Amino acid sequence: MEKGKENRTQGVLKRISGPVVTAVGLDAHMYDVVKVGNEELMGEVIKIQGENVIIQVYEDTAGIRPGEPVSNTGLSLAVELGPGLLTSIYDGIQRPLEVLMDKMGNFIERGVSAPGLSHEKKWEFVPTVKAGDEVKAGDIIGTVQETNIVHKIMVPPRSKGGKVKKITAGSFTVDETVCTLEDGTEITMLQRWPVRVPRPVKEKLNPDVPLITGQRILDGLFPIAKGGTAAIPGPFGSGKTVTQQQLAKWSDAEIVVYIGCGERGNEMTEVLTEFPELEDPKTGKPLMERTVLIANTSNMPVAAREASVYTGITIAEYFRDMGYDVSLMADSTSRWAEAMREISSRLEEMPGEEGYPAYLSARLSEFYERAGRVIALNGEGGSVSVIGAVSPPGGDFSEPVTQNTLRIVKVFWALDAKLSQRRHFPAINWLNSYSLYLDALNEWYDKEVSPEWNPLRAWAMGVLQKEAELQEIVQLVGSDALPDEEQITIEVARMIREIFLQQNAYDAVDTFCPMSKQYHMMKAIKRYADLARAAQAGGATPAQVIGVKSKNELPQIKFIKDYEPELEKIMKQMEAEFDAMRTV
């Protein structure tokens, strides 16, 4: 510490009110990281008011007294970025939970700091540039085989760059210099980046490739694009976490950042036990190897919960800058918003709607704005897709967090308690949900799936809409009173719901459904519908058409991995059954 300035980097506590404390006699800037009290708990400056510096503390403040010291580190809240991120599980301020357990046992006590990355572990660095090469901010200068993922070592974004003087292959810790530039700049494999500041990119592009998730209702009806944003609101127990975990498991992103923000401890344990055993359907490697977990559960400090979302998105951006497609799940953004509300009310700020701070909507849009498909500074193309769970009180979507989120995101997956109570999973309501990426993605589906796909989807949506209208009539008069034609519509809609939309996350096969299978399933249902209409026009009764036996076999297709022979068999039978109807 510099002499003479000492008294101003060191202040004293004046007031402690839960996670918010006030210090005086301290020079500080907004978002500076400070050490609070004799135990040096980590905190962050969130308000400056005259002589008072107001700090949110990332650990429990019980027992802290006025008069204890506060010192300013002068740094803003930042994460460590470099090899070692993958497979890690962190708390909201990037302390590795494994290290915390080694240091303090099974329960999270306070006053322990732990760096985000191991500073001892050595990584094999392979240069991709050589002495004499010109490099600029963001450029890739070498690689490290981190897991099955190649970690690209980049010139830090704020570096001036220059000519490479020396670059060495070999085994290094993240602190050791791997590259020196002519002007003396030393580059290590470690970058520190302030979490509240988006990492810069060269250009933002419009998303036009879907993030394929293997979930039929998502890929099939309401797709999200790579680099896109989606919200999944729903009451408790409706399937937010299961859906998010499904996306973390099966989406065709190269890197997954999963933030458990103010949710359950056991859910994180589940991810930790399950992911190492599951294989990435694309690479065959354990899913854990592409995953970074952030777990700041509901009973961990709220200020760290507030930070967790920023920690996560910064890590996601870092991998994006290497040219990867990253998907980030935040479960639940409502708990993040509530953390803001709790802190804000301690600050005695003027509350906005339902007690949330007036800046709620600004914070939400700043966060989702960090998603996107980009050209990185180094010219690589990468993306961050953001999927946020929302937990509206009482399941009422008119509340501020849901409403403010829906104003920003492009995809809305509306969970519905009526469906989950009937064990229709995923309980995503097909009438209320939407994707604004459909137009942008049409071409991809045309090319990569089939030119028939887009019309098939439109057809299925039409049938479901029609069913909803018919159901209203059924509720009044009973289904037998419907005209024959409509009875078939109802039956086809039921098939779309039960065969295509319902998908069991816990079935080894059905948990992931490739796009080609989705297409074949929908096509089979459509074929039935066409045959049924033709038969009916030829004089068959609804009972006959609905009684076709082979169609009862269709749901089994979901549970068969190599389904094609079976599907073919069923469809042959179906044609035969309808043929028989005609000849009778």
Next chain:
Amino acid sequence: MKEYRTVTQIAGPLVFVEKTEPVGYSELVNIVTADGTVKRGQVLDTSDEIVVVQVFETTAGIGRDSGIRFTGETIKMPVGRDMLGRILSGGGKPIDGGPEIVPEKRLEITGAAINPYARSSPEDFIQTGISTIDGTNTLVRGQKLPIFSASGLPHNDVALQIARQAKVPGSTEEFAVVFAAMGITREEANYFMADFEKTGALERSVVFLNLADDPAVERTITPRLALTTAEYLAFDLGYHVLVILTDMTNYCEALRQIGAAREEVPGRRGYPGYMYTDLASIYERAGIIKGVKGSVTQIPILTMPGDDITHPIPDLTGYITEGQIVVNRELHRKGIYPPINVLPSLSRLMNLGIGKGHTREDHKKVSDQLYAAYAEGNDLRGLVAIVGKDALSERDRMFLEFADLFEDRFVRQGLYEDRSIEETLDLGWELLATLPEEQLVRIDRELIQKYHPKYRKKAQG
């Protein structure tokens, strides 16, 4: 210890004290009234000017003349193995006439969070003997599964039946029970105590009683004392502990009262904005730790004001716990015990604890099929009310009948009827067999061949 006589204001359960030496946040405070009574409180806000103390007992008798002693430490609870079999007040003092607890340890009652990395996945099936739980909303060891009820419904009977019958098949260890009452009536408390005594459960129980006429603010520490005890029994002594907390609604009312006294900006329906976080600091204290023998399983009970599941108390609870068992008035009116409505009920950890190696391979599929069929039949009841039974198709009529049968046979059981999981699943099959086989779309052919009564009879006969 220094004693201050600088009380400046008393509002509800809050006492404001000025001109103190530095006082720690969350510190335990003793307040000595003029007649010498000592009341306990806790620091809610501390600064060099004013300290706000929340008193756990009634503030009657506290005035400017009261002496305030700051103890210099946060609230700790003495715990020891001789707590089993004891009855304590909601503040943790023995009230059974027995001796003081011999402390083996003094533990912080707020309880640190279990490091998620240290947790191990709960997966041991607990058989409660109640079909609607075991069959369709299975409880596992280390889970937090609340009962959502409402006034006038037999949730206490359900909780007691669980406490009586809960066992892990194949294990001879009995659960230790930690029972915390918050704001329930003396009569209700006696009901619990009598049952514990009758079944001998009391010997392996620790009971905390904060009754309706005890101070409301004390309720905010009762569950924390109970859980501190439970964690000690589980993680230090290796017991499998079942914690029953009742009634969480009274706990939340106490929180609201304190919030109002502090003139906080209220959240939804007047409850504090931090109620989610506060409740999480209770409910998350359940689970299993890697390499540690015991476990904490929580069954909180709450009564939904106005039978409304969207009320903040059940709502926030449901967002934290791992499912819920919903007790329903309509079933109760029909004279069905236990009146558990399976449709809004859920056990999120069920999948971890059932199936081959846990219960039986057909468990999941049978449960799914029972749900689907009951939901369908139940929906049709609305329709029948409008169009009459005759307008229904044959298929619909079968589902309608299934719904009645399900309630009458599967849901309904005796207060002392302890069904094994095999009995529950077989009963499920028996009911499903009343539907045509091709309607059982949620169950694979193979399982149908193996378990459907039709084929079983053939195999036997």
